[in-house]
Amino acid sequence: MATASYAERVGAVRGRPRDASRDEALRQAALEVMAEVGYRALTMDAVAAKARAGKATIYRRWESKLDLVIDTVNQLVHQNIPESDTGSLHGDLREFLSSFAAFLSGPSGKAAQALVGELPHEPELAAAFRETFLVAQRDVLRGILDRGTARGEVRLDAPRGMVVELAGAALTYRLMLTGDPLDMTFVDRLLDTVLLPLLRPEAE
Amino acid sequence: MATASYAERVGAVRGRPRDASRDEALRQAALEVMAEVGYRALTMDAVAAKARAGKATIYRRWESKLDLVIDTVNQLVHQNIPESDTGSLHGDLREFLSSFAAFLSGPSGKAAQALVGELPHEPELAAAFRETFLVAQRDVLRGILDRGTARGEVRLDAPRGMVVELAGAALTYRLMLTGDPLDMTFVDRLLDTVLLPLLRPEAE
Structure with missing residues (x-):
């Protein structure tokens, strides 16, 4: 690297x-x-x-x-996780989370899960997966938080890095471990009880 | 079931x-x-x-x-994730998270990761894994939150279910996806910037 x-x-x-x-x-x-x-x-x-x-x-x-698989994953992420720009932090995050949840609930989720199970034994795959799939997903989320910050919707000492990490973690955990539904009820609960309270200015 | x-x-x-x-x-x-x-x-x-x-x-x-593997996982969880009762919410959560992070960082983590990658193709294993590993881990966390609530350290409208889910999700995501370290720096950041702020009474 x-x-x-x-x-x-x-x-x-x-x-x-x-x-x-x-x-x-x-x-x-x-x-x-x-x-x-x-x-x-x-x-x-x-x-x-x-x-x-x-x-x-x-x-x-x-x-x-390896090239074929990583390119496939990469294309899928770009097609399925659009750069949302709705004009509000709530709208952008909701669009991101619902697209990502739908993406993981479909056939791509099964492939992603199979891939992740093999990362420990495939260091080249692991490096490429992190450099494409994870980075692409993080970058979209960071863009959303940057725009929210510019609009004054994110407080300056908000744990931005943790919020980015937890958004991915929460969806992946349901997909891979608990098997609980990745539906809009979950997306809204994650958003309204965890992510937005961690980001928004205290006064609100 | x-x-x-x-x-x-x-x-x-x-x-x-x-x-x-x-x-x-x-x-x-x-x-x-x-x-x-x-x-x-x-x-x-x-x-x-x-x-x-x-x-x-x-x-x-x-x-x-299946019996051998599930019994193995089960015993490991009980040995490595102790029921912490330090007298404070912060102390209990920190002990739980650091034990769990150390457990996942060791050889058990590799085994857990291999297991999780196979859950989609092994419905019996998936059901048993959820019923033992996930339930045991959730129960310990719920006990911690119950004691914290009784001491007045958890506000009544705290998103308890989400906090329990995110604690597991955050550690698993690092282990299985990002490969970032599961060390005390991460445990403290998760605790101090995410979990405790979501749980503690507003006035604090």
């Missing part, structure tokens, strides 16, 4: 968007295979078979299964 | 404590095998080999690998 970041290296290797819908179908196939068998057991052959494509087609786009 | 709980059923099957140190060695072997290969790939043979025991010795104590 001293030189180019993982995302930069991958960008340098690929970067020829020839048929976006084909790439999309291949990523979708990778996601499904990952949800079924996990990262370690995923093979380019299985992804090719699921997408009814040749293995060479996949290797022209991604140089390894 | 309509009839006897998992813990009750296991208790009914076993319940002959003949050689506690032998049981302990077998559980330790199960933990190590799980940290190495995960739950699905764990076999009674591998546990027997690691503990230098006969397979029959294991089957006399646990009727299946």
Whole structure:
């Protein structure tokens, strides 16, 4: 990580968007295979078979299964966790949390869970996962808190770093450990009883 | 789950404590095998080999690998997450969080992580894990909040359920996703900037 970041290296290797819908179908196939068998057991052959494509087609786009999986996760995050800018801290956080909860409740959640279980044995995957998935999600949340701060909706000594960490933690914990629903009731409870009280100015 | 709980059923099957140190060695072997290969790939043979025991010795104590694994997790939780009663909310929560963080940072953390990654594909394991590990951890925390409430250290409208959930979520997220340290700096930050402010009476 001293030189180019993982995302930069991958960008340098690929970067020829020839048929976006084909790439999309291949990523979708990778996601499904990952949800079924996990990262370690995923093979380019299985992804090719699921997408009814040749293995060479996949290797022209991604140089390894690590590249394919991380690019898939990355694209999914960008598609499913939009940069919300509703004009209020409450609105932005609610949009972020509900998009993220819906994302994790779907097939991506199963794939994410399989991936996370393998991180301890796959240091390269772990580093790439943190550098893409976690950083992307944190950056969106930090942007929301920055705009809220500029509007005076966040007090200056608020535990911003902890709030960012806990938003991800709360959703992931339900997905991976308790299995309790990731619905709007939970999102609103998390927002109204925990995140907003930790952020808002005392006077309010 | 309509009839006897998992813990009750296991208790009914076993319940002959003949050689506690032998049981302990077998559980330790199960933990190590799980940290190495995960739950699905764990076999009674591998546990027997690691503990230098006969397979029959294991089957006399646990009727299946699910029983062995859940009993192992259960014992570990009871040994490592003590019922703290220091006389103050701050003291009790700090003791709980630091014990739990140390527990997750050690070899048990690796085993727990392997286990969690397999929950989506192992519904029986998932149910047993939730009924033992998660419930035990929640009950200790609820006891702490009850005593704090009785002493007037918890305000009546505090989001108790969310605090219990977030304490587990915050530690698990670091262990399984970010890989950031589970040290006392983190425990104190979680406690002082999030959990206590959410619980304490406004006037304080």
